[in-house]
Amino acid sequence: MGKLVLYGLEPSPPVRACKLTLHALGLQYEYKLINLLAGEQRSKEYLAKNPQHTVPMLEDDGNCIWDSHAIIAYLVRKYCKHDELYPREYYKRAVVDQRLHFESGVLFQGCIRNIAEPLFYRNETEVPRSRIDAIYAAYDFLEAFLGTQNYLCGPKLTVADFSVVSSVSSLQGLAPLEQARHPQLSAWLERMEQLPDYAANNGNGAQMLIDMFSAKITKIV
Ligand SMILES: N[C@@H](CCC(=O)N[C@@H](CS)C(=O)NCC(=O)O)C(=O)O
Structure with missing residues (x-):
């Protein structure tokens, strides 16, 4: 290796x-x-x-x-010796790929980068309300993807869960999950937080980004 x-x-x-x-x-x-x-x-x-x-x-x-x-x-x-995290079977892999593309285009680019870039690179301090609404709309999709399953692509953890949790956890300062509107997604986030060494690999960094957002944002307009 x-x-x-x-x-x-x-x-x-x-x-x-x-x-x-x-x-x-x-x-x-x-x-x-x-x-x-x-x-x-x-x-x-x-x-x-x-x-x-x-x-x-x-x-x-x-x-x-x-x-x-x-x-x-x-x-x-x-x-990886087994293929559970990124299944080889065509349809299962397509489902994982769809969630990965969703993270890339909708969650990261559409929600996080759209808010972060003006704040950190253009020194803006106000965030349009429509960008917060977009986050909740993305949560609605994730709630539907989950259905009654434990993980985003079914009963087993995949790399799609790793990708999506990196964004969703980072958005909790800007758009905290509401248990009543997103019960499955809230339970999924709690499940992900139980992963071994979650804090070191995701939780601590997500909190850093949350703190960076709150230090910069003066108003949602
Ligand atoms: N879709 C890319 C996004 C990568 C990205 O935009 N990363 C940001 C930091 S979170 C970055 O490198 N920004 C610096 C730059 O674009 O110059 C991925 O998933 O890796």
Whole structure:
């Protein structure tokens, strides 16, 4: 097995999705901190590895992969002896892929990045109410995806749960889950919080992002 290096920082949800996956697979890795607010992702060295200048990035024996969804799928395919976390069966895998794309487009880009970018990169301090409404609308979809099942793709944990929990946990300051409107999703989040070493791999970083949001936001308008 080659040497694995994960580049990232704790508040980043997709970095934490990778940490949850690496932990579930029992993989050792080196963690290299990239300070986004200091612009380290745009250094010549980093851009040479990842021209899109995003974290997370995984380096596996010199091969660089970015986008958390590509990373977590790669890790399971390459390093997992069983296929539960990312099933090989076509339909089961399609369901996991759908949840991963939902996380990428709707939860991360549509909810988190749409709020974070104006605050952290353009120094804005007010958040339009419509962006908070969009978070609750995304929760409605997740509630439907879950139905009566324990995990997002059925009775078993998959990488989709790791990806989605990285966003949903980070949104709890901006849009706390309401038990009455989202009973299944609330129970799912509590279930995810019971995972071994959850705090180290996701909970603490999610709280950091929640604190960063609340330090910056003066008003929802
Ligand atoms: N879809 C990507 C999102 C990656 C992303 O946008 N990461 C943010 C941090 S959470 C970032 O690197 N921002 C710095 C930049 O874009 O320059 C993934 O899942 O990895």
